[in-house]
Amino acid sequence: MRKAIVLLSGGLDSATTLAIARAEGFTSYALTFAYGQRHEAELAAAKKVATALGAKTHQVMQIDLAAFGGSALTDPAIAVPKSRRAEEMAQGIPVTYVPARNTIFLCFALAWAEVIGAFDIFIGVNALDYSGYPDCRPEYIAAFEQLANLATASGVEKKGKFVVHAPLIHLSKAEIIQRGLALGVDYAITLSCYDPDPKGNPCGACDACQLRSKGFRENAMADPGARLG
């Protein structure tokens, strides 16, 4: 079986991505980052997801992006926007954007891939985030693939060709959920919220919560991971 590094945040998208990697026959090496995010509760979710979806191993890498700040997700002084309308979400890059975060995640994935002899990296970026996050666009993924093959010994020696799989990139949230349910993902153990309470319950009002909620609504079902009570 081919090995793949799968970036896993503990949210709905990356859980679905891990399920897809498994369905495509890859042995998954799940990689999660404790990067100083305010929603650190997602780390516990990532652990459960990695186990539930049969990752061969799960590594949590500590990196301190809070030292740089510059994002609502890493700087407690910047509030996470709540209850935004769809039109607002579609406008410009939100304060929840973390500078160069996906690039940093992909680079670590590339390093690990090279060490274990893998050439496949899975990342759960998707179309809904396009307009907002620059590092979720197809041209970005293509540029990273090109870099990966120039940056590494494995690439230069043509031992293989690095491929970044972004299987959700053209799907809506509702389609992602359909895909995941068909592959047996238990969304009750995932956490998508940017600003959960101290117990790890989702806020229900940030962009991530709203997009997720809409996805389940469009599938005419309740979100099994929604806040209880």
Next chain:
Amino acid sequence: MRKAIVLLSGGLDSATTLAIARAEGFTSYALTFAYGQRHEAELAAAKKVATALGAKTHQVMQIDLAAFGGSALTDPAIAVPKSRRAEEMAQGIPVTYVPARNTIFLCFALAWAEVIGAFDIFIGVNALDYSGYPDCRPEYIAAFEQLANLATASGVEKKGKFVVHAPLIHLSKAEIIQRGLALGVDYAITLSCYDPDPKGNPCGACDACQLRSKGFRENAMADPGARLG
């Protein structure tokens, strides 16, 4: 004054690069990584160099590349090659190659640059390392620049264009030293060795020590940072 992120290892090349950034009129934000390298003594050297060459600030970022291993620099079980002849050094990618290391360093530099509103990143890669390290080649640097401008909010919003400066890339070690001396670099406080002793003295026999030693020899001078006694 324009701001620049300068990657600083504490070695001869990055010290010279920091001096060049200063000479070109940049305010330097020096960035060093504690990545699990066996030559952690270079961190103390980096601190001295940042101060001596007037960096505005110096950040040491902890990342655990030793968790992945796969290099003589991060895995104690892989020996650092010693006393290799020039022909040997020119052949293939050495075991001191750390998978995706420069890419990871550049990504963090990019993140910090975006947060502080800088568009210039300096890295001291150079020609001598070409044949050995894939992530020291001009085509690699060009690919990273392209990625940087696609990956970031600042790039997408055209607030500026990210430029990766690699001022040493076409210089020999002897030329780098000449350049640095002209700019007032004190090489006595730098450490290039991959395998220093517990006191931080260079081994004198690894590739880095040999290339450095040759550079000073070609300038008909003693290495002020060589092991004493």
